[in-house]
Amino acid sequence: MQLPPFFYQVFESLPRQGPGCAGATKKVFSLLPPLPDDAKILDVGCGSGTQTRDLATLTTGTITAVDNHQPFLDMLNARAGKAGLQGRIRTVNASMDALPFEPGQFDLIWSEGAIFIVGFEAGLRAWKPLLKQGGYMVVSDADWFEPNPPAELVKWWESEGYLPVSEEEMKERVKRTGLRLVATYRLPDAGWWDNYHVPMLARIAELRKTHGSDPGNAALLDAFEHEAEMFRKYKRYYGYTFFVMQKV
Ligand SMILES: C[S@@+](CC[C@H](N)C(=O)[O-])C[C@H]1O[C@@H](n2cnc3c(N)ncnc32)[C@H](O)[C@@H]1O
Numbered sequence: 295m296q297l298p299p300f301f302y303q304v305f306e307s308l309p310r311q312g313p314g315c316a317g318a319t320k321k322v323f324s325l326l327p328p329l330p331d332d333a334k335i336l337d338v339g340c341g342s343g344t345q346t347r348d349l350a351t352l353t354t355g356t357i358t359a360v361d362n363h364q365p366f367l368d369m370l371n372a373r374a375g376k377a378g379l380q381g382r383i384r385t386v387n388a389s390m391d392a393l394p395f396e397p398g399q400f401d402l403i404w405s406e407g408a409i410f411i412v413g414f415e416a417g418l419r420a421w422k423p424l425l426k427q428g429g430y431m432v433v434s435d436a437d438w439f440e441p442n443p444p445a446e447l448v449k450w451w452e453s454e455g456y457l458p459v460s461e462e463e464m465k466e467r468v469k470r471t472g473l474r475l476v477a478t479y480r481l482p483d484a485g486w487w488d489n490y491h492v493p494m495l496a497r498i499a500e501l502r503k504t505h506g507s508d509p510g511n512a513a514l515l516d517a518f519e520h521e522a523e524m525f526r527k528y529k530r531y532y533g534y535t536f537f538v539m540q541k542v
Pocket residue numbers: 295310311312313314338339340341342343344345360361362363366388389390391405406407408411
């Protein structure tokens with residue numbers, strides 16, 4: 295699914311298109327055993343590829359970075375070129391629900407803040423066949439950090455078309471796919487606030503001046519601002535958890 299062009303105008307100039315941080319990528323990567331020198335890695339829903347480049351500095355392998363929005367991939371290619379990583383990062387414009395790769399070829403599948411688009415369990419099931427036997431999958435997705443979240447927060451998540459579940463329920467979902475859960479790790483607040491909401495709020499303020507007179511645009515900017523407000527108010531109740539899994 296492609297979103298309205300104004301949606302992309304908000305996100306194209308942001309450092310990342312979802313919550314995350316280099317420290318978390320590095321920490322979670324350290325939970326994996328050493329990968330082969332020529333590891334084949336797939337980054338699904340890579341956006342403009344901040345975590346793709348972080349991964350490239352942590353490995354000697356090659357990364358295939360997939361997104362369905364070509365301008366994000368163009369940005370990633372340009373940044374990879376500047377960092378001298380163009381030989382190790384390849385971009386592919388494809389949909390994550392129909393990934394155009396032969397089964398059994400990746401040592402690692404990585405996806406930060408993107409599996410919600412196809413659904414956590416459905417995504418794990420669909421991507422698992424692409425892993426080599428013994429290969430690893432790492433995804434981050436939203437879950438409840440505390441039981442009994444406030445009604446206002448539940449209502450907002452429902453309006454997003456997606457209701458988180460507890461980490462225990464996420465672990466059950468992993469188990470149902472047959473993947474072995476190796477570890478979990480919660481994204482620190484800075485990954486949401488400093489790297490995502492703060493730049494997004496600055497972008498919203500700019501776009502209100504230039505594009506805010508259009509009611510559709512204004513409504514979208516209001517919705518993003520509300521998302522940041524929900525996090526500011528209720529961050530103890532939810533967040534992103536990384537799930538580190540192995541195909542056994
Ligand atoms: C929330 S962003 C996360 C981006 C990046 N991983 C990050 O953490 O900054 C989700 C990404 O998924 C991409 N996307 C949305 N639907 C997709 C689909 N069906 N197939 C592939 N990518 C998709 C969007 O273009 C966007 O770049």
